[in-house]
Amino acid sequence: MAAEEVQRGTPGLGVTGDGAAHLVQLVLGLIVVVAAILVLGFVLRRIHGLSGGLSSDFRVLGSVSLGSRERMVLVQVGDVQMVVGVAPGRVQTLHVLERPIDVNPTAVKGADPSFAQRLRTAMSGQGASS
Structure with missing residues (x-):
């Protein structure tokens, strides 16, 4: 009996024909889920863009x-x-x-630019690095 078990192999170890099919099914399911997430994100972004008229x-x-x-x-x-x-x-x-209130930072002489403006300047490469 021991020789028979050695020839058949232990179930669950190694990839057999059924195991490979199961692995392919698992990978395809994962690809479908990731694609669905990306499509849903795109659709939500488009819907948000349409209702953004009040912004x-x-x-x-x-x-x-x-x-x-x-x-x-x-x-x-x-x-x-x-x-x-x-x-x-x-x-x-x-x-x-x-x-x-006039909140334009350039309207006041000597006013420091806002963080957003300094970040834009730094990201564009126009500002001097400190």
Whole structure:
């Protein structure tokens, strides 16, 4: 009996004809799942792009951290600017400004450029490295 078991081999070790078919099925299933994720991401990005028409009307002009999880944010909605308090699970209007604040950093002489502008300059290679 021992000689018979040695000739047949131990099940589950090595790749036999059935094992290779199972491996191919597993790899094809993985490829289908990855392709479905990529297609779904593309579709969601396109849908988000279509509904993004309001994004030009709503802008975050600046923010200040008030604590570990709380922020005060200056938001522009159309021609109206408002100060909004943001905390976990809560957003509250703190004040609606009668006169809009000019937040253009180039309008004030000697003002440091924003982080986003400095990053753009550094990424484009125009700025001097420090």
